Amino acid sequence: xxxxxxxxxxxxxxxxxxxxxxxxxxxxxxxxxxxxxxxxxxxxxxxxxxxxxxxxxxxxxxxxxxxxxxxxxxxxxxxxxxxxxxxxxxxxxxxxxxxxxxxxxxxxxxxxxxxxxxxxxxxxxxxxxxxxxxxxxxxxxxxxxxxxxxxxxxxxxxxxxxxxxxxxxxxxxxxxxxxxxxxxxxxxxxxxxxxxxxxxxxxxxxxxxxxxxxxxxxxxxxxxxxxxxxxxxxxxxxxxxxxxxxxxxxxxxxxxxxxxxxxxxxxxxxxxxxxxxxxxxxxxxxxxxxxxxxxxxxxxxxxxxxxxxxxxxxxxxxxxxxxxxxxxxxxxxxxxxxxx
Amino acid sequence: xxxxxxxxxxxxxxxxxxxxxxxxxxxxxxxxxxxxxxxxxxxxxxxxxxxxxxxxxxxxxxxxxxxxxxxxxxxxxxxxxxxxxxxxxxxxxxxxxxxxxxxxxxxxxxxxxxxxxxxxxxxxxxxxxxxxxxxxxxxxxxxxxxxxxxxxxxxxxxxxxxxxxxxxxxxxxxxxxxxxxxxxxxxxxxxxxxxxxxxxxxxxxxxxxxxxxxxxxxxxxxxxxxxxxxxxxxxxxxxxxxxxxxxxxxxxxxxxxxxxxxxxxxxxxxxxxxxxxxxxxxxxxxxxxxxxxxxxxxxxxxxxxxxxxxxxxxxxxxxxxxxxxxxxxxxxxxxxxxxxxxxxxxxxxxxxxxxxxxxxxxxxxxxxxxxxxxxxxxxxxxxxxxxxxxxxxxxxxxxxxxxxxxxxxxxxxxxxxxxxxxxxxxxxxxxxxxxxxxxxxxxxxxxxxxxxxxxxxxxxxxxxxxxxxxxxxxxxxxxxxxxxxxxxxxxxxxxxxxxxxxxxxxxxxxxxxxxxxxxxxxxxxxxxxxxxxxxxxxxxxxxxxxxxxxxxxxxxxxxxxxxx
Numbered sequence: 093x094x095x096x097x098x099x100x101x102x103x104x105x106x107x108x109x110x111x112x113x114x115x116x117x118x119x120x121x122x123x124x125x126x127x128x129x130x131x132x133x134x135x136x137x138x139x140x141x142x143x144x145x146x147x148x149x150x151x152x153x154x155x156x157x158x159x160x161x162x163x164x165x166x167x168x169x170x171x172x173x174x175x176x177x178x179x180x181x182x183x184x185x186x187x188x189x190x191x192x193x194x195x196x197x198x199x200x201x202x203x204x205x206x207x208x209x210x211x212x213x214x215x216x217x218x219x220x221x222x223x224x225x226x227x228x229x230x231x232x233x234x235x236x237x238x239x240x241x242x243x244x245x246x247x248x249x250x251x252x253x254x255x256x257x258x259x260x261x262x263x264x265x266x267x268x269x270x271x272x273x274x275x276x277x278x279x280x281x282x283x284x285x286x287x288x289x290x291x292x293x294x295x296x297x298x299x300x301x302x303x304x305x306x307x308x309x310x311x312x313x314x315x316x317x318x319x320x321x322x323x324x325x326x327x328x329x330x331x332x333x334x335x336x337x338x339x340x341x342x343x344x345x346x347x348x349x350x351x352x353x354x355x356x357x358x359x360x361x362x363x364x365x366x367x368x369x370x371x372x373x374x375x376x377x378x379x380x381x382x383x384x385x386x387x388x389x390x391x392x393x394x395x396x397x398x399x400x401x402x403x404x405x406x407x408x409x410x411x412x413x414x415x416x417x418x419x420x421x422x423x424x425x426x427x428x429x430x431x432x
Numbered sequence: 433x434x435x436x437x438x439x440x441x442x443x444x445x446x447x448x449x450x451x452x453x454x455x456x457x458x459x460x461x462x463x464x465x466x467x468x469x470x471x472x473x474x475x476x477x478x479x480x481x482x483x484x485x486x487x488x489x490x491x492x493x494x495x496x497x498x499x500x501x502x503x504x505x506x507x508x509x510x511x512x513x514x515x516x517x518x519x520x521x522x523x524x525x526x527x528x529x530x531x532x533x534x535x536x537x538x539x540x541x542x543x544x545x546x547x548x549x550x551x552x553x554x555x556x557x558x559x560x561x562x563x564x565x566x567x568x569x570x571x572x573x574x575x576x577x578x579x580x581x582x583x584x585x586x587x588x589x590x591x592x593x594x595x596x597x598x599x600x601x602x603x604x605x606x607x608x609x610x611x612x613x614x615x616x617x618x619x620x621x622x623x624x625x626x627x628x629x630x631x632x633x634x635x636x637x638x639x640x641x642x643x644x645x646x647x648x649x650x651x652x653x654x655x656x657x658x659x660x661x662x663x664x665x666x667x668x669x670x671x672x673x674x675x676x677x678x679x680x681x682x683x684x685x686x687x688x689x690x691x692x693x694x695x696x697x698x699x700x701x702x703x704x705x706x707x708x709x710x711x712x713x714x715x716x717x718x719x720x721x722x723x724x725x726x727x728x729x730x731x732x733x734x735x736x737x738x739x740x741x742x743x744x745x746x747x748x749x750x751x752x753x754x755x756x757x758x759x760x761x762x763x764x765x766x767x768x769x770x771x772x773x774x775x776x777x778x779x780x781x782x783x784x785x786x787x788x789x790x791x792x793x794x795x796x797x798x799x800x801x802x803x804x805x806x807x808x809x810x811x812x813x814x815x816x817x818x819x820x821x822x823x824x825x826x827x828x829x830x831x832x833x834x835x836x837x838x839x840x841x842x843x844x845x846x847x848x849x850x851x852x853x854x855x856x857x858x859x860x861x862x863x864x865x866x867x868x869x870x871x872x873x874x875x876x877x878x879x880x881x882x883x884x885x886x887x888x889x890x891x892x893x894x895x896x897x898x899x900x901x902x903x904x905x906x907x908x909x910x911x912x913x914x915x916x917x918x919x920x921x922x923x924x925x926x927x928x929x930x931x932x933x934x935x936x937x938x939x940x941x942x943x944x945x946x947x948x949x950x951x952x953x954x955x956x957x958x959x960x961x962x963x964x965x966x967x968x969x970x971x972x973x974x975x976x977x978x979x980x981x982x983x984x985x986x987x988x989x990x991x992x993x994x995x996x
Binding site: 124125126127130131132133134135136137138139140141144145176177178179180183184187188191243246247250251258259260261264267268271377378379380382383386387390393395 | 509511516517519520522525527528602603604605606607656657660673674676677678679680682700702704705706707708710711714715718720840841869870871872874875876895905912914915
């Protein structure tokens, strides 16, 4: 029962957070000097065009009325229209959000698959060569600037070896001869579902470099986090007891120790997942990846407030739900954590 | 043994109870997770209601499941690596980089020729045109046998429809048609325009923005959103085949194009959006792109030295100016404006910063455009002269501050500011160079001139090719400030350019003379600092034939004229 109350409270709080974010972003967007009507018309607007556009966009109404109109539309799933492209934002989000999520999911999977085992071994074999190497990798991953990493990878894997593509989600030839039919927006899934194998192979090859570049930070973080918690856990009495009982080292490390050590790591991975959704900007620009980061960058530079608001709200929803999910997961994994 | 058995048994007991507890927690967790997922789905369902009839993005055919067909070997594909996305490809709205796509899908009645051509204009969908003596009535004779991509015939009705649609939408460059009072369909292939005041309608009809002809049946049946999903209603050589938002747009040749097709011309055109210049450069070097622009200037020499790549540097119709605040001291004084014009290191900027990809401006209109002249006076870098003028103005040791604003992220504008700041400091003038987003920068300029920046650095380019676009927008008196952000107002000047504009349809030579006279007035008064005319740079693979840049259509590549 306490858990249900806890859940209800968290959901209520989430709604409150969303409402506050909508109020703050809406009013900031109206206070910052900008002229959405002029933007709407084009680069050289005339007075008459601006006046007509102001009425069309409802900018002649009082601010509170505009806010209620916006929220009314939002409740019907209408994020409004971009003042730059004049297109419904929801259409853009349907393309850009899955593109970014796909990138971030693959990057996170890389972080887990590479980072956790390396962290475990590194923690278990403290001060060994493997430990030093993986620590070096972790530091490099955390500290190397994303754009630099991306450019280096491109130069090496495209420029020197010629085995991986420079960027974008699929090749031109795939777009022309095997176009991807959008269902979920995740190319790796859509191409498989529609049996479009050439496009699947192509999108898989295309996602490697950007996902790895995006994942390097999370990989570094995961290695360090897993390593330090492993060192701590391995000094616990129950591990000594297990080792004394002759339980195989692999079981000790991955079943007994990792289970306790993984909790902080998972939190870090989850938060870096959400952070990557907006942090993917540089990776998306370098790899010409049509994602949310690139979309919002264009919007920020072009002072396209409806788009900025929409992306802010979407990211807030992601943050709130991933946080909630992680709290529930922690309580499940660690009985010492109580909800409520 | 005993020691071993006891903990094992105990552990078993603990294990069982832990397992039970874990099972319970697991079930509860699943329940809660289920609720969260259901709520999440509900939220997302509310947020994205299924539209009545889901118009899916460009209904792309599902490729065959087995043995996908390899590309036909004879397909000739050209790839243009674009710097930005295409905000709006509706021909009535497009007023940006989207014109690179629109110009290949739609056509205008008249085309503006590149500088150096014998004639200023050449026929497009109109084969000839004429006006009455005072250029208030224009008749266009249309090309016969032209079909739109949807099969509709191009005729006088389509011309009337296209211009009416653009004007009614009141977007983009629709204002270029404001002079049009009536469009009259004389017969199937003749259309007459009656204007409310004299205007160069032939030039207007050649504009790269807002002057496109479109199929009435197609445009009536669909809306702007449909066009932007990756369709078109034009008559141009290429049809829009598909659009992947933020990534690429693909065009395919229109077999019934009136201009016909020849061996070596391209079947498909791909516009890839690649913002990062180093990536565009790698693409062009590797042959993954055939055309691109805006690479790092310092790399052009090296690129041009390659056999497989050619760099084209051509004049553009875009320039960079610093509008000077005439309402506020000390720039309300002509002598001070002249002094700071003499304090700018034009040659250093062009050689060291722009690496030769710019030329010093001859006043407010780009030199290669009609209505400009190389004989117009140019300020040169001369600090002694500047000092002398400042002395005459009562500022022998400078001793004042100036605020210059420029667009955030524009490194060229920032360099202009930094170079100038160093030179002005030698005169005792403190120049603050402030980078601002365009919107706040413009907002500062149009609110209160007394609080506004002293120098507003901005680019200008014309909608249709006429000096009037530059002179009217930035220097004509304005009751409500828009782009005259130096707040100049001189009735004699206004009268001169208005007269020139009226004559530019009937007596272009006289119009040109008057425009140049007006430009000389601005230069004498130092109403702005005329930094440089931008040059267009394009990089192409060397095996592409037939390329010629046309600054009237910035960065547009007319792919029908190219071959490989």
